[in-house]
Amino acid sequence: MxxxxxxxxxxxxxxxxxxxxxxxxxxxxxxxxxxxxxxxxxxxxxxxxxxxxxxxxxxxxxxxxxxxxxxxxxxxxxxxxxxxxxxxxxxxxxxxxxxxxxxxxxxxxxxxxxxxxTDGSLDIDFVKQAEIIMRLSRAFDAGSRVRVTSDDGATDFSIDIRGRKSVPQTGICHTPGTISPPPCIETAVSPIEGSTEGVAVIDGAVVPGGEVLEPFKLTLSGGRIVDIDTSGKDGRKFASLIESYGDDNMYCHVELGIGLNPKAKIGRGIELEDEGEFGTLHLGIGNGITFGSTIRAVGHIDLVIRHPIVQIDDVIALKSREVLV
Structure with missing residues (x-):
């Protein structure tokens, strides 16, 4: 009761x-x-x-x-x-x-x-968090290129976002046509098709799938995942998952999102918290039509990085889980 x-x-x-x-x-x-x-x-x-x-x-x-x-x-x-x-x-x-x-x-x-x-992730001040989300959204809207790195240098990839508009999901849907999936409150942007290049180490979560305990590396070229490190259990699980869709477009990178819920936590077994934890980044692959991409696929997967450094053009926008714009 x-x-x-x-x-x-x-x-x-x-x-x-x-x-x-x-x-x-x-x-x-x-x-x-x-x-x-x-x-x-x-x-x-x-x-x-x-x-x-x-x-x-x-x-x-x-x-x-x-x-x-x-x-x-x-x-x-x-x-x-x-x-x-x-x-x-x-x-x-x-x-x-x-x-x-x-x-x-x-x-x-x-x-x-x-x-x-009941875990507190929906017991937040959505209006206050919306202010932070919109700051990042405006930075994406004004930017041309995003580079994502990590302190250890393992992650380093870039995307072209010229002309793309961000998709802020603040949890506040008061006006017609707005959407949001709290407790995953975030802002996201779709890369220009074919522009993603570099490597990303996935050390947070796979959605759907759960928390990553054995980080694995992805190599991206021409906007697609071209290699998956399957030396560990989580890499093998992800490779099997993406193959199970039977759709070549599932390998396409279609979204870069920043989780911004201060009470969400990776590892509780709740997907929306896995990608919503404050200061994390997720790569969305597969269907991208809801983010402004032209790429369609039979599904969508999010891949979470715990401690990204996000640079928009020449400005560091996110580092050490702190929004700097």
């Missing part, structure tokens, strides 16, 4: 602070059979706030970015606001993009677990 009360506090914060639900708005709660209790809490909270609340329950998808049934896609497009605690992400789908284009506000929770709503 106490756990449900704690969850309801976070659920209420999401509907009030993040979505700003108003009476009579059409709120769609989209969940799957693995997350039905959480979906029911959101539906109850929506009804308490006077929203026209619709609860849709689907079979869990098999991977992030898998397209949704057409009946759900149509409901998403008609909604004023959507909250989606699901096993896999609905973000990298045409259904989500059409809903956003139609003006729906969307908070989504891929890898949803009840612990996410």
């Amino acid at each position: 106490l756990e449900k009360l704690a969850m309801m506090r976070s659920v209420g914060n999401i509907l009030d602070s993040c979505l700003a639900i108003k009476p009579k708005e059409q709120l769609l709660v989209l969940t799957d059979t693995d997350n039905l209790p959480t979906g029911q809490l959101f539906a109850l909270a929506g009804e308490e706030r006077g929203a026209e609340t619709i609860l849709l329950v689907m079979k869990p998808r098999t991977r992030h970015g898998e397209e949704l049934p057409s009946i759900i896609a149509d409901a998403m497009k008609a909604a004023d606001a959507i909250v989606a605690p699901t096993t896999f992400s609905v973000n990298h789908t045409n259904a989500r993009k059409r809903a956003s284009d139609a003006g729906a506000r969307l908070i989504f929770f891929p890898g949803s677990q009840e612990a996410m709503f």
Whole structure:
């Protein structure tokens, strides 16, 4: 009972602070059979706030970015606001993009677990963190090139971002078409196709997959992963995962994101915290249409680096987990 009360506090914060639900708005709660209790809490909270609340329950998808049934896609497009605690992400789908284009506000929770709503990662000042996120977003928007390195020199790669606009995900979705996946609050930018060059050591997490305990090196050339270090267990697991998609575009680099949640922690077994921990960086590969890339794939994977140094043109923007712009 106490756990449900704690969850309801976070659920209420999401509907009030993040979505700003108003009476009579059409709120769609989209969940799957693995997350039905959480979906029911959101539906109850929506009804308490006077929203026209619709609860849709689907079979869990098999991977992030898998397209949704057409009946759900149509409901998403008609909604004023959507909250989606699901096993896999609905973000990298045409259904989500059409809903956003139609003006729906969307908070989504891929890898949803009840612990996410009780561990403090949703108990933050979203407005304060939004200020930091937007500072980095403006730096990306004004920049031409990003270089990512590490203190030990193991990571060193660069991307071209000329003309690309960042995608800030502050957790605040008050205006039509905005999206965010708290507790992963971040800003992200898509590289120009084919521009990523260098090496990256993945020492944080693979999403989906979990915490990395044996760091592995990726070599990137022409915007693609061309070599994976499989000498360790985590490298082998990742190589097997990406191959399992059966899509050559899954090797394409489509996103560079910075996690900015001060209460998120890698290793709790919650995907959104793995990529949302403050000061970490994640490389998104695969489907990139929701970040402004032209690359489409059957799924999306994020690869987390714990202590990146991020340089935008000639300015160090992030170092030692501190935002410097």
